[in-house]
Amino acid sequence: MSKIAVINPNLSEGFTRKVGDQARSIVGVNTDIIALNPQFGPASIEGYYDEAFASVGLLSVIRDLEAAPDHAANPIGGYVVACFDDTGVDAARCLTSAPVLGLCEGALRMAAAVASRFAIVTPMPVSVRPLEHLVAKYGAASQCVVRAAGVRTLDFEGDGADAAYHALKKQAKVSLTEDRSEAIVLGCAGMTDIADRLHADLGVPVIDGVSAAVKMIEAMAMLGLRTSKVGAYASPPLKTYHGMFAGFAPQG
Structure with a gap:
């Protein structure tokens, strides 16, 4: 065990x-x-x-x-x-x-195995630059962009969870079009339960960092x-x- x-x-x-x-x-x-x-x-x-x-x-x-x-x-x-x-x-x-x-490290390693270009979608804009630093640290800067959904991390719990999901999905769709992303990485532990839903909605690999x-x-x-x-x-x-x-x- x-x-x-x-x-x-x-x-x-x-x-x-x-x-x-x-x-x-x-x-x-x-x-x-x-x-x-x-x-x-x-x-x-x-x-x-x-x-x-x-x-x-x-x-x-x-x-x-x-x-x-x-x-x-x-x-x-x-x-x-x-x-x-x-x-x-x-x-x-x-x-x-x-x-x-x-x-972040776990998700980026796995994303690189299934897509040549991918995007992290994180809740708040304040997290974008710190995540860009991590992306560079892990050697994925040429493959990965970081976008913010514009919602609070805690919005993925309780009554605001569905609205938070749709804000996230909107940014993911933008990245698929504008950034030519081939996969989406969920940039928050609180999103762990929406990976399958987002994959079904977008039709591309969705990597949950927890998993x-x-x-x-x-x-x-x-x-x-x-x-x-x-x-x-x-x-x-x-x-x-x-x-x-x-x-x-x-x-x-």
């Missing part, structure tokens, strides 16, 4: 349930999914400011899971950071030897792949942290 932790870095319990349900629906019978979110941080992540604070909450969850009494006997096989901003992924890789993957990242981490866990501790993702050196961050001081 392989255990995968799917961590929503914000405090939306609705999003956490949604990504957990999606993850459980696509993994094999020998994979156990735990879905959780931090106890502190922003309600949603929209741009650099929210991301900075959400990263600390994410790290607190991973720290606690790695220190759990049953961790040695039943370790986490991999972590999925269920935010399309890939919030705190690099720092998380320094905390654990298990593989860690964010939704992409979970399946990739499941494969990596099954292959026994671990995060390298030589170089950038080495465990942080022992030192003292002060004030409210004292509890996050590296243990060496």
Whole structure:
């Protein structure tokens, strides 16, 4: 049995349930999914400011899971950071030897295998530039454009969900025409439940970052792949942290 932790870095319990349900629906019978979110941080992540604070909450969850009494006997096989901003992924890789993957990286790797050109459609304009930076980081700038639907992330829950879907679909259609996109990548964890609907409406591949990242981490866990501790993702050196961050001081 392989255990995968799917961590929503914000405090939306609705999003956490949604990504957990999606993850459980696509993994094999020998994979156990735990879905959780931090106890502190922003309600949603929209741009650099929210991301900075959400990263600390994410790290607190991973720290606690790695220190759990049953961790040695039943370790986490991999972590999925269920935010399309890939919030705190690099720092998380320094905390654990298990593989860690964010939704953006997972989705872009998978999209490149099924389309030569594709578009990320994200909720808010404030997220466009951060996602463009990630696209460049992952080497997909020549293949991928980023568009915003002009709705809030939390609009994909509750009474506004249908209106949010239609705003997203409108931008996806524009990208298929104007950007010559061949596939659409859903740029938010809260969109995980609309991929099939959008695929049916548009007739092109629609990549959900939750599904992409979970399946990739499941494969990596099954292959026994671990995060390298030589170089950038080495465990942080022992030192003292002060004030409210004292509890996050590296243990060496």
